[in-house]
Amino acid sequence: MLTWKKNTPMHTPLVARCLRGLETVVAAEVLGSKLGAVTELRHREVHFRTRQSVPSLRTADDVFLLAAEGPDVGTTRHTLRDLVALAELTDTDRLLSVRRGARASARDITGVEVSASFLGRRTFTRYDVEDVVGQALARRLGLPYHARRKGTAPPPGCCGWRLTLDGTRATLMLRVDDRPLHRRPYKQHTIAGTLHPPLAAAMAELAGIRPGDRVLDPCCGAGTLLIEAALARPGARFHGFDLSPASVTAARANAGDLPVRVRRGDAGRLPLPDACVDRVLCNPPWGAQVQAQGLIAVDPARWWTELRRVLAVDGTAVLLLPDIEDLATALRHDFTPAHVQRLRLAGAQVFLVCLVPTPSASPARGRPCGASAPGPPEAIDPAGQASA
Numbered sequence: 001m002l003t004w005k006k007n008t009p010m011h012t013p014l015v016a017r018c019l020r021g022l023e024t025v026v027a028a029e030v031l032g033s034k035l036g037a038v039t040e041l042r043h044r045e046v047h048f049r050t051r052q053s054v055p056s057l058r059t060a061d062d063v064f065l066l067a068a069e070g071p072d073v074g075t076t077r078h079t080l081r082d083l084v085a086l087a088e089l090t091d092t093d094r095l096l097s098v099r100r101g102a103r104a105s106a107r108d109i110t111g112v113e114v115s116a117s118f119l120g121r122r123t124f125t126r127y128d129v130e131d132v133v134g135q136a137l138a139r140r141l142g143l144p145y146h147a148r149r150k151g152t153a154p155p156p157g158c159c160g161w162r163l164t165l166d167g168t169r170a171t172l173m174l175r176v177d178d179r180p181l182h183r184r185p186y187k188q189h190t191i192a193g194t195l196h197p198p199l200a201a202a203m204a205e206l207a208g209i210r211p212g213d214r215v216l217d218p219c220c221g222a223g224t225l226l227i228e229a230a231l232a233r234p235g236a237r238f239h240g241f242d243l244s245p246a247s248v249t250a251a252r253a254n255a256g257d258l259p260v261r262v263r264r265g266d267a268g269r270l271p272l273p274d275a276c277v278d279r280v281l282c283n284p285p286w287g288a289q290v291q292a293q294g295l296i297a298v299d300p301a302r303w304w305t306e307l308r309r310v311l312a313v314d315g316t317a318v319l320l321l322p323d324i325e326d327l328a329t330a331l332r333h334d335f336t337p338a339h340v341q342r343l344r345l346a347g348a349q350v351f352l353v354c355l356v357p358t359p360s361a362s363p364a365r366g367r368p369c370g371a372s373a374p375g376p377p378e379a380i381d382p383a384g385q386a387s388a
């Protein structure tokens, strides 16, 4: 006998969905912003309650109103119909009114779309789950259902529902915003291997950027890390380099009026003085999608040597590394890991690491910014454009 739990009108619990591994970072954002109380951490979910208006979290992929919960329906197709009960339990009028009162646009809802996911092997697909729940919700709301299995984008005005099966529970949620939160309005220009903005926001958060800090991304791509950091900490100064002219163009366009300066340059020979950078944020081109170019393609150790050279003695580097072996390389270059976190990103394992210079091995201890410029200043003109 299935038992289902319905949310009462007095409390509308919220669910922030995030990358696997970022749950504690999202919980810290909820708590740090004094938005409310975290009630539970689950696989890729942070459950919380707030008395304030529904928050826009930077480290979460999305924020949902919790609609209804019940037991997981199991692994076989014939029990999928049990999910109809979740849709029937949902107080759709109240949830849609909370959603209207939050941030979603005031325009009329034109349809229903559902995105489903589950853990473990099943004899059905996510589209089968979406169709069962979507058709039930559409019937209740008297609206058309837009099936995602067609591969076409839902028409404007569709309200987005989310259904998860985690092996124990079935959870139905309603997206607060019209669009997923991870789709940032600033990101109009992109490049291969560009970073997921909530992960960039989490990395910026972990860096502990202070007012006045000089923040560097030596391989900045479309600028996601620097832009997320600048939005969160506008009192710091942000500098990006990239060897690819297309990346430089994309990062400048995305950054718009933010205090982010992007120049063309090789991360293997940065035109910066020793020890002048307080924080480094970077996902270097070590992955399958983006290959290292220039000096670091010939000698990857140069990337680490330059990072160590420009980072201040009390600095921190927050990096996304594809391989745990990269930590050994970091140790060889006189970095000490202060934090290591395993994440899953697009189905692959990656490591989020915070590195600090190993104290006894500082090569440029205390040298003030601007004291020397061992890189080739002639490679960068004063306007920040490549002269070669």
Ligand SMILES: C[S@@+](CC[C@H](N)C(=O)[O-])C[C@H]1O[C@@H](n2cnc3c(N)ncnc32)[C@H](O)[C@@H]1O
Binding pocket: 191, 192, 193, 194, 195, 196, 218, 219, 220, 221, 222, 223, 224, 225, 241, 242, 243, 244, 247, 265, 266, 267, 268, 282, 283, 284, 285, 286, 290, 291, 292, 293, 294, 295, 296, 297
């Ligand atoms: C993984 S992407 C960075 C993505 C970036 N974080 C974003 O969100 O768009 C790596 C970047 O390193 C750049 N790159 C490759 N070799 C480089 C080098 N020697 N110096 C500087 N940038 C380099 C690539 O052009 C690419 O933009």
